[in-house]
Amino acid sequence: MAKTVLKIFALLVVLVIVGIQFWRPDFSNPPVTAGHRIGEVHVLPENVERVLKTSCADCHSNESRYPWYSNIAPLSWGIHDHIRVGRDELNFSEWKEYSKRKRLRKLEEICEEVESGNMPHYQYLWLHPEAEMDESKTKMLCQWTEELSEEIEGGSK
Numbered sequence: 559m560a561k562t563v564l565k566i567f568a569l570l571v572v573l574v575i576v577g578i579q580f581w582r583p584d585f586s587n588p589p590v591t592a593g594h595r596i597g598e599v600h601v602l603p604e605n606v607e608r609v610l611k612t613s614c615a616d617c618h619s620n621e622s623r624y625p626w627y628s629n630i631a632p633l634s635w636g637i638h639d640h641i642r643v644g645r646d647e648l649n650f651s652e653w654k655e656y657s658k659r660k661r662l663r664k665l666e667e668i669c670e671e672v673e674s675g676n677m678p679h680y681q682y683l684w685l686h687p688e689a690e691m692d693e694s695k696t697k698m699l700c701q702w703t704e705e706l707s708e709e710i711e712g713g714s715k
């Protein structure tokens with residue numbers, strides 16, 4: 559009897575796992591408009607560009623890379639949500655559309671988020687150890703946000 563109950567339970571678990579695979583978030587990246595990327599609006603130092611690409615772009619650009627496990631529910635739901643909310647907060651592919659004020663605010667937040675260790679998200683780091691921010695990367699990024707802010711405040715861009 560107990561064995562049958564267990565078998566039914568196992569079958570139900572399998573059915574649920576298979577069933578939820580049909581709720582598939584749309585993972586297609588929104589289009590990238592030429593000239594709108596942050597690296598096309600400002601001249602980015604190479605090391606800054608590399609860090610933004612390795613540690614932030616998967617959630618903060620329209621050029622997210624999707625690993626194989628991003629297709630597996632329920633993981634896919636969480637990943638999709640992070641990317642959706644992340645892009646909403648900050649999208650390096652749409653930088654050109656940001657006003658001067660918004661750019662300045664976002665630059666300030668970038669340094670704050672990285673310095674406080676909030677970004678990149680810790681769950682992301684479990685599977686992307688290369689995205690980890692150390693002290694020197696953090697310093698470099700904050701120095702860049704300060705310099706660019708000064709440039710934006712002083713210039714016409």
Ligand code: HEC
Nearest residue numbers: 613614617640643644647648667668671672677678679682
């Ligand atoms: C796994 C996805 C992911 C990665 C990788 C990631 N972020 Fe985020 N980011 C988010 C999400 C989701 C939010 C929305 C707020 C939250 O959940 O904390 C966010 C919010 C932000 C915000 C706005 C915070 C505010 O004050 O409203 C900034 C700035 C930011 N991220 C910068 C970065 C930077 C810089 C990197 C790279 C060093 C990075 N993020 C990497 C997902 C990510």
